[in-house]
Amino acid sequence: MTAVINAPLAATVERSEGVWHAAWRRFKMDRIGLTSAVIVVAFLLLIVFAATGLVAKNWQEEVGVANAPPTFVGPRPPEAIGVIEVPKGPNVDLSAIDPLAPRYKEWDERAAKFKTEEVIKAETLPMGGDRFGRDVLSKAIKGTQVSVFVGVMAALVATLIGTLLGALSGFFGGKVGDFLEWLYNVFEAIPGILLIFAFAAVFGRGIGTVVLILGLTGWSGLYRQVRSEFIKHRSREYVRSAEAIGASVWSRMFTHILPNVSHVVLVRMSILVVGFIKAEVILSYLGLGVGVDDVSWGTMLAEAQSELILGHWWQLVAATVFMAVFVTAFSLMTDALRDALDPKLRGLE
Amino acid sequence: MAAYIIKRLWQMVPTLFGAVLLVFFLFKYFGGDPAEILGGQNATAEQIAAITQQLGLDQPWYVQLGIYLKSIVTFDWGKSWATNESVANLFMTRLPATLTVMIPILVLDVLLALPIAMWVAYRRGSLTDRTIMVATTIALSISFLVYVIVGQYVFGFQLGWFPVQGWSDSVWTNLVTYAPLPVLLAVFVGLAPQTRLYRTFFLDELGHDYVRTARAKGLTENAVLFKHVLRNAMIPILTNIGLQLPGIFVGAFLIEVFFSIPGLGREILLAVNRSDYPVIQAVTIYLAAITMIINLLVDLCFKLVDPRVVLK
Numbered sequence: 019m020t021a022v023i024n025a026p027l028a029a030t031v032e033r034s035e036g037v038w039h040a041a042w043r044r045f046k047m048d049r050i051g052l053t054s055a056v057i058v059v060a061f062l063l064l065i066v067f068a069a070t071g072l073v074a075k076n077w078q079e080e081v082g083v084a085n086a087p088p089t090f091v092g093p094r095p096p097e098a099i100g101v102i103e104v105p106k107g108p109n110v111d112l113s114a115i116d117p118l119a120p121r122y123k124e125w126d127e128r129a130a131k132f133k134t135e136e137v138i139k140a141e142t143l144p145m146g147g148d149r150f151g152r153d154v155l156s157k158a159i160k161g162t163q164v165s166v167f168v169g170v171m172a173a174l175v176a177t178l179i180g181t182l183l184g185a186l187s188g189f190f191g192g193k194v195g196d197f198l199e200w201l202y203n204v205f206e207a208i209p210g211i212l213l214i215f216a217f218a219a220v221f222g223r224g225i226g227t228v229v230l231i232l233g234l235t236g237w238s239g240l241y242r243q244v245r246s247e248f249i250k251h252r253s254r255e256y257v258r259s260a261e262a263i264g265a266s267v268w269s270r271m272f273t274h275i276l277p278n279v280s281h282v283v284l285v286r287m288s289i290l291v292v293g294f295i296k297a298e299v300i301l302s303y304l305g306l307g308v309g310v311d312d313v314s315w316g317t318m319l320a321e322a323q324s325e326l327i328l329g330h331w332w333q334l335v336a337a338t339v340f341m342a343v344f345v346t347a348f349s350l351m352t353d354a355l356r357d358a359l360d361p362k363l364r365g366l367e
Numbered sequence: 368m369a370a371y372i373i374k375r376l377w378q379m380v381p382t383l384f385g386a387v388l389l390v391f392f393l394f395k396y397f398g399g400d401p402a403e404i405l406g407g408q409n410a411t412a413e414q415i416a417a418i419t420q421q422l423g424l425d426q427p428w429y430v431q432l433g434i435y436l437k438s439i440v441t442f443d444w445g446k447s448w449a450t451n452e453s454v455a456n457l458f459m460t461r462l463p464a465t466l467t468v469m470i471p472i473l474v475l476d477v478l479l480a481l482p483i484a485m486w487v488a489y490r491r492g493s494l495t496d497r498t499i500m501v502a503t504t505i506a507l508s509i510s511f512l513v514y515v516i517v518g519q520y521v522f523g524f525q526l527g528w529f530p531v532q533g534w535s536d537s538v539w540t541n542l543v544t545y546a547p548l549p550v551l552l553a554v555f556v557g558l559a560p561q562t563r564l565y566r567t568f569f570l571d572e573l574g575h576d577y578v579r580t581a582r583a584k585g586l587t588e589n590a591v592l593f594k595h596v597l598r599n600a601m602i603p604i605l606t607n608i609g610l611q612l613p614g615i616f617v618g619a620f621l622i623e624v625f626f627s628i629p630g631l632g633r634e635i636l637l638a639v640n641r642s643d644y645p646v647i648q649a650v651t652i653y654l655a656a657i658t659m660i661i662n663l664l665v666d667l668c669f670k671l672v673d674p675r676v677v678l679k
Contacts, residue, residue: 049461094565102408115604191481200382201385201386202386203382203385204382204386204389205389207382207383207385207386207655207658208386208389208651208654208655208658209613209654209655209658211620212635212650212651213651213652215635215636215639215647216390216394216647216648216651217393218639219394219398219638219642219644219647220393220394220397220399221397230540264607269610296510296511299510299512300510300511300512300621301636303512303621304621304624304636306639315510316512319510319512319513319516322516323516326517326520327520327524333469334513334516334517338509338510338513341508341509341510342505342508342509345507345508345509346504346505346508349508350504355407
């Protein structure tokens with residue numbers, strides 16, 4: 019019995035390659051894209067470790083001396099402090115006339131109660147220390163976590179808004195479409211950075227706020243693209259047939275059309291991530307980004323500016339290298355992803 | 368032509384109104400209470416009540432919106448809360464500094480990026496092309512901040528070729544003494560993305576049939592590139608320049624902050640930090656208006672560059 023049923027099923031299974039399968043096949047061919055993807059995954063693992071506290075948990079602890087140089091540079095030569103001259107002549111015993119002498123013992127006892135353990139601070143740290151002696155490597159890892167988190171979450175928020183509005187506008191058109199187009203024009207009319215500043219002025223600071231600000235101001239490009247895709251798809255045959263068998267509007271929009279345009283959304287979203295990471299760095303540098311208790315690449319660069327003048331270059335280099343490697347890998351991966359998912363777009367910016 | 372311009376201007380009204388609504392509701396419902404910001408921390412309840420009444424904050428929202436619209440139309444934004452300077456005066460005094468820096472940046476960017484992009488596109492696939500493409504990819508991934516921090520340190524502190532920062536009252540002194548370093552750094556940063564973008568525009572044009580035809584009829588390579596390709600590539604390039612133009616009014620605010628240039632961008636940032644709402648609102652709305660007008664002008668320019676363009 020089963021064999022009889024299986025035979026026709028096997029015939030129907032043999033269908034053309036799915037879009038994701040084909041994309042993966044193309045992506046595997048792209049060596050640069052694959053290498054970048056590996057680097058990005060490595061970074062994501064690092065971020066997961068940092069978020070769960072496995073690494074860089076103690077980034078706020080002052081483990082080294084202030085501005086400790088990196089280990090490969092070696093400890094700073096001790097500063098030449100002029101030796102205080104030892105007074106010549108015999109020591110005079112003052113205890114007989116010293117009015118405070120009877121209380122010295124009492125004070126020593128009191129002081130002993132508050133004795134703190136003297137932590138020996140490292141002379142050098144793997145990648146140097148900042149002006150409080152915090153480990154720059156830990157800071158860079160923690161900063162990576164914050165910066166990438168903000169970039170990805172903001173891109174998610176923007177994608178959610180852009181996809182939803184784009185779908186509504188493209189699918190329904192008419193009054194709804196006109197209204198959303200008007201909204202889009204309004205957001206496009208105000209220069210991006212000003213819009214971000216205006217939102218930052220009212221919302222304040224903090225990681226969640228930055229995510230919200232970037233997401234709320236950055237959805238317009240994605241909206242436009244999703245809208246045009248939905249306009250293209252809404253009258254295609256598969257959507258009409260879905261309508262004919264009684265699929266609801268909601269189901270046609272999000273279970274039929276959306277999976278068919280999701281590759282466009284994915285590519286757009288990864289382009290947004292890079293943009294938002296850069297935006298977060300600049301906002302944090304200007305003091306409009308993450309709070310004082312957090313560290314991100316932007317706050318590291320802000321500290322690095324004054325350190326550089328004193329010759330302490332390591333924090334600048336650490337933040338720059340982490341950011342450059344991640345952003346380059348992510349951009350190259352996005353390019354490969356775009357080529358794999360949407361071969362028509364190849365070569366365009 | 369006139370009909371087209373009138374139509375476009377008419378279309379701007381709803382968009383501009385939308386921008387006004389956006390800014391109004393953003394600050395009204397999400398921003399802090401203006402009366403409390405203005406009154407400061409030691410204000411008594413009566414003082415706050417008085418300010419509330421003076422600003423019309425006790426009126427229903429549509430009356431407030433009316434007051435707001437009136438201030439936009441009459442260009443009377445009142446005074447900055449922080450410095451008591453009138454907003455109009457703020458615009459007038461800060462804009463020259465911004466333009467002194469931004470115009471050279473824009474001009475140099477285009478003048479340098481165009482030939483490089485053309486050269487790279489012409490030599491597509493060669494070693495030069497690939498080297499420049501890889502270099503720009505890496506250059507793009509490093510934050511703008513790093514270039515400015517390092518540039519200021521190397522050229523200002525270490526080599527001492529330029530003053531580290533500063534500004535004067537004389538336009539000429541500014542242009543030859545204080546502006547070169549910021550301009551140089553901004554141009555350097557802007558060059559990578561511009562070159563990449565223009566390269567794709569040129570590549571697009573070089574693939575067309577008319578290029579082959581032009582070569583087939585024996586035109587020199589220079590004539591093909593400069594007379595045919597350049598002119599056709601000008602349309603996307605102009606669009607791109609048009610997109611950047613509104614930015615010159617805000618200035619590269621980072622550049623202004625770094626080099627202590629008393630321009631509009633730094634002023635906006637100060638306003639954001641001080642919760643100086645009138646300044647932020649005024650700048651946002653006027654910039655939106657300027658952006659739309661510039662877009663219209665760019666569209667009109669298309670007609671000059673390409674006579675085939677039909678404005679409708």
